[in-house]
Amino acid sequence: MRTSIATVCLSGTLEDKLDAAAAAGFDAVEIFENDLIASVSSPEEIRRRTAGLGLTIDLYQPFRDAEGAPPARFAAAERRFRAKLDVMGRLGTRTVLICSSVAPDTIDDDGLAADQLRRLADLAAERGMRIAYEALAWGRHVSTWEHSWDIVRRADHPALGLCLDSFHVLSRTDAYGKIAELPGERIFFLQLADAPRLDMDVLQWSRHHRLFPLQGRLDLTGFTRAVLDAGYDGPLSLEVFNDVFRQADPHRTAVDARRSLIALSDDTLTPAPELTGIAFAELGVDAETGPQLENLLRGLGFAHTGQHRSKAVQLWEQGDARVLLNSGAGGDTAIRAFALESTDPAASADRAAELLARPLPRRRRRSEADLTAVAAPDGTEVFFCRGDQGWLADFLPTGETRTRQSGITRIDHLSLAQPFDRYDEAALFYRSVLGLTDDEAGEFAAPFGLVRTLAVRNDDRSVRLALSVPLLRRGDWAPAVPHPQSLTLLTDDLARTAEGLETVAVPANYYDDLDARIDRPDGTARALGALYDEDAHGRYLQLFTPVLGHRVFIEVVQRIGGYRGYGFANDPVRMAAHRARRLVPRA
Amino acid sequence: MRTSIATVCLSGTLEDKLDAAAAAGFDAVEIFENDLIASVSSPEEIRRRTAGLGLTIDLYQPFRDAEGAPPARFAAAERRFRAKLDVMGRLGTRTVLICSSVAPDTIDDDGLAADQLRRLADLAAERGMRIAYEALAWGRHVSTWEHSWDIVRRADHPALGLCLDSFHVLSRTDAYGKIAELPGERIFFLQLADAPRLDMDVLQWSRHHRLFPLQGRLDLTGFTRAVLDAGYDGPLSLEVFNDVFRQADPHRTAVDARRSLIALSDDTLTPAPELTGIAFAELGVDAETGPQLENLLRGLGFAHTGQHRSKAVQLWEQGDARVLLNSGAGGDTAIRAFALESTDPAASADRAAELLARPLPRRRRRSEADLTAVAAPDGTEVFFCRGDQGWLADFLPTGETRTRQSGITRIDHLSLAQPFDRYDEAALFYRSVLGLTDDEAGEFAAPFGLVRTLAVRNDDRSVRLALSVPLLRRGDWAPAVPHPQSLTLLTDDLARTAEGLETVAVPANYYDDLDARIDRPDGTARALGALYDEDAHGRYLQLFTPVLGHRVFIEVVQRIGGYRGYGFANDPVRMAAHRARRLVPRA
Structure with missing residues (x-):
């Protein structure tokens, strides 16, 4: 047509x-x-x-x-x-x-x-x-x-x-x-x-x-x-x-x-191959935030298992969660890329190209995996890969092993604050290019203005992205980044994961309200210093670190009994806590 | 209370x-x-x-x-x-x-x-x-x-x-x-x-x-x-x-x-004294725009009639229009102040203070007029004065006289683009502090986004201000100032005023449309290169100069037969013309 x-x-x-x-x-x-x-x-x-x-x-x-x-x-x-x-x-x-x-x-x-x-x-x-x-x-x-x-x-x-x-x-x-x-x-x-x-x-x-x-x-x-x-x-x-x-x-x-x-x-569009998970998330870091993130990941039980053959990129692993720290890319400390496991990476890349995704120069070098990447509307690089064969071989083993089983199993989702002009574009991009479907949408009153959110996911929820955008472009009053990105890790034992983790304090007022409004408060959230949510399927606990640099923080969540949401309702409390910068004292 | x-x-x-x-x-x-x-x-x-x-x-x-x-x-x-x-x-x-x-x-x-x-x-x-x-x-x-x-x-x-x-x-x-x-x-x-x-x-x-x-x-x-x-x-x-x-x-x-x-x-609020006109408008200028504006004003028949006793401020006059050029204030070339003729300047100032207008340091020096000024929400300085006695005495006569009767009679209105966060505040400020009433409100699609407008005026329309604001705060795409301020001068003979004035060309497409949509097009607007509007009371012709510096231009308008509006509907055409920067060739 x-x-x-x-x-x-x-x-x-x-x-x-x-x-x-x-x-x-x-x-x-x-x-x-x-x-x-x-x-x-x-x-x-x-x-x-x-x-x-x-x-x-x-x-x-x-x-x-x-x-x-x-x-x-x-x-x-x-x-x-x-x-x-x-x-x-x-x-x-x-x-x-x-x-x-x-x-x-x-x-x-x-x-x-x-x-x-x-x-x-x-x-x-x-x-x-x-x-x-x-x-x-x-x-x-x-x-x-x-x-x-x-x-x-x-x-x-x-x-x-x-x-x-x-x-x-x-x-x-x-x-x-x-x-x-x-x-x-x-x-x-x-x-x-x-x-x-x-x-x-x-x-x-x-x-x-x-x-x-x-x-x-x-x-x-x-x-x-x-x-x-x-x-x-x-x-x-x-x-x-x-x-x-x-x-x-x-x-x-x-x-x-x-x-x-x-x-x-377009009836000739390549069908979206099935996605089966987030293979890795890559954070750009600088001289200050690199060591902070290394400490933080180590505290979460991650080990620095690999070093890229040719670039200043570290591979960290715990459970099935893989995080790359890239200190050679310049720019803000932020989620600069993520890779999706696809049943057919080439078809995923073809579909992306057919849908006008901006291709990125391949990162190929001698003996390096041929990962195809496209730029999402906010500039985040999206890679397609399959299994461990390809890109992992680019990393030389360091011999380091995981220090403890911290409970972390995988990356739960990425929260990606979108540029003001690109929110609806981003939603369409992720739906059409990746074949994701809408999961949960909302609007909430954050300390520095209203925020819209939309989560998208694949069928089995192994790929989840949470998009957000301010309802109005921020001016001078709000902090430069009132709503940072998060790399959210899933744990099956938040208490264990929290040991030694420096997280931001959730106000006592929040727990007083929680105890008043939920049916059978059990004190777990308060004891852990975690945010709490529940839905028809289960319960949700969230811990979060301070913002590293200006744009990103790490969140650790536990889904108990099949909770399906993202805790969006807690975002205003989390944002105010980030501004207050009080930390939970932990052994 | x-x-x-x-x-x-x-x-x-x-x-x-x-x-x-x-x-x-x-x-x-x-x-x-x-x-x-x-x-x-x-x-x-x-x-x-x-x-x-x-x-x-x-x-x-x-x-x-x-x-x-x-x-x-x-x-x-x-x-x-x-x-x-x-x-x-x-x-x-x-x-x-x-x-x-x-x-x-x-x-x-x-x-x-x-x-x-x-x-x-x-x-x-x-x-x-x-x-x-x-x-x-x-x-x-x-x-x-x-x-x-x-x-x-x-x-x-x-x-x-x-x-x-x-x-x-x-x-x-x-x-x-x-x-x-x-x-x-x-x-x-x-x-x-x-x-x-x-x-x-x-x-x-x-x-x-x-x-x-x-x-x-x-x-x-x-x-x-x-x-x-x-x-x-x-x-x-x-x-x-x-x-x-x-x-x-x-x-x-x-x-x-x-x-x-x-x-x-507040029943004890000082009543708003009657306002009887705009005594002057003051433009901040720099080394580049100062001479441009001097040329422009001279072309409009203004004479440099006075020089401030102690400051780098020139007084220019034509008809009852008075324009100050201030080259000593720093900052952008823009409308930095205007003065209103009040039947009781002290009461006007009292009311402004009672209504929390931010007072500005008085500009008083030996033998200089005691003009009270407050800051409008966008930072523009608003002075109150009465008659010519006060502030004019601060200017030493240069002896220069007006070169020609150009037709300009007075300042018609000031168009003040408002900071995004302050639009509703500005409307209330001008209504409450100055006792102005709403005149005409609208919304139009400008080349770089929607714009809201609100004009406020006093009873006899001798004081008119046109406020405007983008519907959304602009991002990187739009020009830095897509919607500049204007100092709008009233003439009773636009053809005469236009002689020797360098104005921005209005596209021929505009006139083709005008001829198609108005009842009895007479060709005046096209011949003058002017924008045109009409209402139940009369007709309106508008000529405008290029933007001087980044934020302000001069507009000359003629109101024929009691037209009451501001030509807001022409703003998108004017904004596109400003971007195209073609000039009308005139003798």
Whole structure:
């Protein structure tokens, strides 16, 4: 299918937007009128620029308040329409979107609406152009696709067809099935947008909160299928009004956008291989945090079992948890990479590439494993590997053995605070590239502002990632990193693991409240100095270290009886404790 | 009246919040439970800290899901309630807020609710404490103040009274008048919050969009009057959940908060004197922009008529427009100050001080005018003066006279882009301190993101300020200052003013659209290279210069036939034109 994007999806001037759409590999654009009006480039210049970029202009939009207009206003609309046809001629585009009228004086008369649209269709047809008529969800009298289809049928003009927009349809109804029965050649254009489910005025919902397909909660897959089943063969075109995308780097947004269309509709996409675990997490460290982390890992029973053949990277192991400390990479102390066990690493990498994941230079050297890596939206490197054969052979054994069985069994999850502009992109990236599914989403009030969270996981929960982002980009008041990353290790005996571990003190007030609100407090959490949560499946205990450097801390958790969550509700307490920096005295 | 603020209004840890509330001069706080739970300070330590700061703790809140609970859950609630009374005893506070239940299993039985609240009131009374019961607007069965009052009456316990919250009442109804008939001694607590009018789920509206009184659109004045008329004599306490305030400097927010209560309720406040115009605008300039601005002003017919006796400040005049160029202040080229003509400058200054405007050091020296200045929320200095006697005498005449009558008559308005965290504060500041009223508000899609605007003005429109703020704090993609300030000059003959003025080119596409959408295009705007707008009163033409330095440009406007607006709808075109930096060639 051809892919297209409305310029209104992207930030910047029209020229910025066209460049970004082309760079991301789109075939076409919809020109949003206001973008053209504000552009210093003439329509002819835009036409040349798009052609030079390999783009076509598949739609000019929107033309407002045409059908149902009282006579005087319709005369003005007709004059305006002729002028816009002139502009379209200069742009070299042949389809214009007319959206259903919202003007208060619009007349509720389908016959009149059909007559007026037929008149405008005549004008378009004279120039070899055509009209795609769309029902806005908040249209004055025409607000459903069925109604817009009634009018198109009644007007019965070859230059008048439908524009279907997933948001306008799905924001009002889940009953879109009959779209599949439409004659496909009467659907002139298809606009796609997803959205979260929000209980608010539909116009505001549409103007601020649309998302790219598979980023929200509307049934884009079923809807798109219905339109294609009808026989529609035009482009899949994105029209997304989103407050964040409007102010984010359009080159990044355009890639995110096209990834959504590929994930939605590309039948040739390599299926996501099964993932079976997190093979390792790699922390970048510096001269100060390297020794701190070595001490900390040793305290957790890890041994420094391997040293990379050619790089300043240490391998530490305890149970099935493997942590790399990389002191040669520069940058902040942070989770800079993780590796996923895949049943087919090459296929995982192929799928990532097909979904426009940014490839990273291979880390290959003589006798080193050929690990394919891609960059996640926040820059974290994601590797694919299988078994121990490959990458472990890059590490020379140090001979060091584990000092004690600390109870740690494996990496439980990684908590990755996302850059403000990239949160929805990250969610789609992990869902589509890795085939992970949403696990738990929420919003909580942290000391320095609201935070949104989304956990994603594989089927057997051996791969879990917890994404988070502030609801508003932080200013000067909040600490530079109010919400750091965590490497969360799973233990089957937190008391044993905690021996000798320096953790941050949880306030006594927290335990007083815990004792008051849970049914049978047993004092374990308080005795351990741990955070506590419970769900229908079991209980959860969390200990956490101070922040190392500025961006990352280590967390150790125990899941008792099948607890499935992440303790998100405890995050505000943890963040305040991190700020207070009191430590638990332990032997 | 005593003033109080809920800790949930402010950003930071509990200790940060208490310090900020005290510094802003509040008498009391409400402790929001989650703030205490996350605090490393024990209740006794918080008690000592608040006392040391001169604050009392007037409320502990919230206690949830008590009334209407099935027996087993009520037993747990009672246990939890006892624990919270313990905490309150340690904090030294005697009133707890119970909000109406939201739990799905809540029983719809007022008799049961009254019995259960009576039981809890007994427990509270045993310790000399009391319960303020509040109807949440989204309560499961109790969601109106009338219903909560029915239950309180039915329970008939001296330790059980009402908590009234302006948001919960006014979000559901404007019919609050009967509150004035309540027995005042049964109103145990009053919480105040304003909000914009939003058509959305009331819970989300409440959690994200509350504002301080007089910042939104609810009738806080009438509501507060009704509660006071009932005889309520407790504190006026703010409870505002706001996404921005949650992440902004709490010291600033607390001042904004207390200003709102003073403006709302202080009968001793000095009335705002009448303002009669903008006496001058002062631009800070540097070695590069100073000469640019001198040229520009000369091109506009201004003459350099005066030189400050002791500072590197030039006075430029044309018509009644006076512009100061200050090359000795350092900092960005920007509007750093403006002066307002007041019928009583001393009273204006007194009112500003009473409303917590930050005073600035007086600029007084031998023989220099005693101008009182305060800092607006964005740091702009606001002076008050009367007539020409005072400050003009500080300038020595240069003897230079105006080169031509350019048509410029006066300063039309100042457009002041606000810091992201301070927009609602700025609106309240200008309304309350200067007595300005809202003129025009909007939201528009600019090239680098959505922008909100609000114009405020005095009665005769001789003082107009246009405030704006991005909807989201900008990141790296947008230009550093995508939305600069403007000094907007009024002319009665734009064609004459434009002679020799270097302005930024408005794209031809703009005029093509203009000709298509307005009734009788006369070509004036296109011929002048001006932006155009019209309203019910008249027409508006706008010319604008390139941005000087990084933050400010000069705009010249003509109002034909009484146009009242600001041309906000043209801002996206102007911003794109500024980015493109093409100039209009003029003789």
